[in-house]
Amino acid sequence: MASDHSFRVCVADPQSRARTGRFTTAHGVIETPAFMPVGTQATVKTLTTEELHASGARMLLANVYHLLQRPGPEVLRAAGGLHRFMGWDGALLTDSGGFQVFSLSQWRTVTDDGVVFQSPIDGTQHRLTPESVMAFQQLLGSDVIVPLDECVRYPVPPDEAERALTRTLQWARASRAAVPDGPQQFFGIVQGGTDPALRRRAVEGLQPLGVDGYAIGGLSVGEPHALMVETLQATAAVIPDDAPRYLMGVGEPLDLADAVLQGVDLFDCVVPTRHGRNGVAYTWAGKVNLRHAVHALSQQPLDPACGCFACRRHTRSYLHHLVKAQELLGLRLLSLHNLWFYADLMRAVREAVPQGTLSPLRERLATVYSDANLTEGASCL
Numbered sequence: 001m002a003s004d005h006s007f008r009v010c011v012a013d014p015q016s017r018a019r020t021g022r023f024t025t026a027h028g029v030i031e032t033p034a035f036m037p038v039g040t041q042a043t044v045k046t047l048t049t050e051e052l053h054a055s056g057a058r059m060l061l062a063n064v065y066h067l068l069q070r071p072g073p074e075v076l077r078a079a080g081g082l083h084r085f086m087g088w089d090g091a092l093l094t095d096s097g098g099f100q101v102f103s104l105s106q107w108r109t110v111t112d113d114g115v116v117f118q119s120p121i122d123g124t125q126h127r128l129t130p131e132s133v134m135a136f137q138q139l140l141g142s143d144v145i146v147p148l149d150e151c152v153r154y155p156v157p158p159d160e161a162e163r164a165l166t167r168t169l170q171w172a173r174a175s176r177a178a179v180p181d182g183p184q185q186f187f188g189i190v191q192g193g194t195d196p197a198l199r200r201r202a203v204e205g206l207q208p209l210g211v212d213g214y215a216i217g218g219l220s221v222g223e224p225h226a227l228m229v230e231t232l233q234a235t236a237a238v239i240p241d242d243a244p245r246y247l248m249g250v251g252e253p254l255d256l257a258d259a260v261l262q263g264v265d266l267f268d269c270v271v272p273t274r275h276g277r278n279g280v281a282y283t284w285a286g287k288v289n290l291r292h293a294v295h296a297l298s299q300q301p302l303d304p305a306c307g308c309f310a311c312r313r314h315t316r317s318y319l320h321h322l323v324k325a326q327e328l329l330g331l332r333l334l335s336l337h338n339l340w341f342y343a344d345l346m347r348a349v350r351e352a353v354p355q356g357t358l359s360p361l362r363e364r365l366a367t368v369y370s371d372a373n374l375t376e377g378a379s380c381l
Contacts, residue, residue, distance in 0.1 A: 017263035054105030056343030081141030147175030272338035286368035
């Protein structure tokens, strides 16, 4: 499929597994570690592609399950693929719909052949198989494609975790066989719950397939933070060093720092945009809840260290007003700000690795983003 040299480690931290790298795709080079905003239905909610690029985003994520329902294959084929349809000239990763196996459990039936979903939108049935998911992602033309997988809940009985892993590996083999050589890169998904032995088995099962990278799934599904980090440590340690490691659906700023310390290169999560649409901003001083009355008269910028439009042009008082009045502009400005913050955080991480200062950066985040220290009315000054 893709070149054997599509990912290159640039600097490795001698004090941890952290590293910086360059991930080359058909639509540009991604400096890693990097965060991918989530554009589930061919859009990062409320934001234009120009705004996303200006925020620092170079790679987005979209979702197979949702795009199959709306707008559907016919529309996307007529548009000439997902990049042209959404007007995005950067890189795209499409996930497989596997997370919906977990999150929409009441709407689906899983067998060894695939998954049948009943649409919560109109009641129609949609069948996903390893082969159909690959065919649809080829139609989309995404830069990175991933196979259908089964994500299990936490906690999960050991026999259920093992069955799901066996099925996920079976689907990965079928998916790999269905994809011809070409510019799209194939990331295998590592499942296994919180069992290190199953995680190792997952990686070992994917290696003979010649995958271009490893997507670590099944974390941040209800397990405590410490257990997530412990499982991630065991998982990342058995993934080859010359392959990109992508942690799926994670997460909060402290999660990202802890994952980078374990050698993770790519992330995606709905957290920054979803929280932005609910009036919560991420800053270097912690979360700021703009719904709180403490901001009503504040003439301070949201974050004086941020260069986004919201911070350059508006006060906390104005943002508080927009959020309280449920004005759409407030949703846009806070979503945009949060993506600027996440991109800035990733830049700080990339600078800290060669300087040997990643651990102090992590501790700085822990002081304001650990559960015990979250103060949503925090000041950035």
